Amino acid sequence: MANTLMETNFQFPGQRSVYKGKVREVYTLDNDILVMIATDRLSAFDVVMPKGIPYKGQILNQIATQMMKATEDLVPNWLLATPDPNVAVGKACEPFKVEMVIRGYLSGHAAREYKAGKRVLCGVAMPEGMKENDKFPEPIITPATKAEKGDHDEDISREEILARGIVSEEDYLILEEYTRKLFQRGTDLAAGQGLILVDTKYEFGKTKEGEIVLIDEIHTPDSSRYFYVEGYEERQEKGEAQKQLSKEFVRQWLISSGFQGLEGQRVPEMSDDYIQTVSDRYIELYESITGGSFDKADVSNIQKRITKNVLGCLEQL
Template sequence: MSAIKETKFKFPGQQGFYRGKVRDVYIFENTLAIVASDRISAFDVVLPRAIPHKGQVLNQIAAKFLQATSDIVPNWVASTPHPQVTMGKKCEPFKVEMVIRGYLAGHAAREYKAGKRTICGVSLPDGLKENDRLPTPIITPTTKASEGHDEDISKEEILDQGIVSAEDYAILEKYTQALFERGTQIAKQMGLILVDTKYEFGKYGKEILLIDEIHTPDSSRYFYAGGYEGLQEAGLPQKQLSKEFVRQWLIKHGFQGKDGQEVPEMPDDFVLEVSERYIELFEKITGEKFQKAPTESLEKDIEKAILAHI
């Protein structure tokens, strides 16, 4: 059950450090070294237990799909010197996340069920059921919070507040739609449906690059294509590959990230189940057998890999 909860390295030439919900980011003059830890977050809260092999799953899926979409949009990656490390260009991130949805699921479904018919300025028709396919994919951006919760925001608010220029936002929209289309095609080949996902972008000089991770279980939701129609017609939950099952476990145990709620601690058997679900997604979405990286000296191996590439 060995897992990396956090790292505290000090590297020569290091200019800064940032700890996100999942990633530890080491900042150099023009380069970032990002460690995908085994932390897991839900409802914008980092949970107490780390998940074995989760960081490796995220890092390797992201590396595969960043490469598979590099003809659509250039990205920040220079190398992946360790299964849990990615190194690349230090970009200035846009302060929005580009969330795109092809189906009414997750947060959007909860908002719809509460009676909302407009999400992030996008109107939705009446009569939809949870997990129904939307007439066309919709972009529902969120603010990129440095702390606390990301918040829904509309395109109009983003432009009015000057968070992103109109010229840049048009490019972000175009890239988001093209990436989702490519992700949908790849998922279909593997017998999956890419339900919704998010993309993050940044600027390196004047160039817009795709940053962070893409098409991972932390940033995306997948349904199994086989049986989708039958389950929808019967009004039954979809079989899905995402961390939604973790959110549902937390909800069942009285936690949705709201003030005053205490985070329940996952027992060993559930931690192991979460790990196995992440590995299942890796194998299902990539079509490759997951090779567990050695964990005996995981922290030292990660430090050594970064030192060799800075």
């Protein structure tokens, strides 16, 4: 079993603060520089699993990097450099307190709401007569408020975002425009790999110069849902479940083991063999989404490798 990166405690030059999320750890440095490290932690149902998944952080970081580069002609982003397989370095921004969720298909949360009889999601009407995983006539934007630590993100409408002053109308129109452009590009990139980009979320921030930029990850299996194009129509006609490419397989394993993150439930034991299968699936996700082969980084001493690579990068900035 390969070594995993579960937590970091770096002291970079000019370091001002550290934020530790469920998967990523973000170091804020002087000169408005951020060092974002993707760990190998696995989160499901808002719970971090006790054991890491080999190469998961590298996979997420490298997919996000490739997708940032593939969309930078459409939307400016925060990224300056990727000095290490697990690390992205970029411009510090003030994040908007909304996640821009966009859905091309009636899947996941939207499908559950639809099944419960709702026909309006985040202020957006959904047509009658749809089946789970049907394509919407046009992609719909269903924003979520960024939750405080420990809470689930909540659905919110455009009208409420503006009424509560969470985002100004001028900025929100830009967020919507960027979200639609990114989703169209993501859809085209996925189609080139025989995939359907079902839904995803984007996060944006504003630089101190006032520019709105794309931040965080983009089009990764942790932030997006993909279906395979081959067999999609046939499965819909037969009412069968779609073949998906996301971390949904982990959620389903947890559910089958009696865990959904509810109070009193215990995280099931993940054997080394199961962890290896999860790692293998993430590598499969990487290769399916990017169309390239995955090169495993040297994990003999991940912390030392990251320190060396980040320090070298900071000297160049």
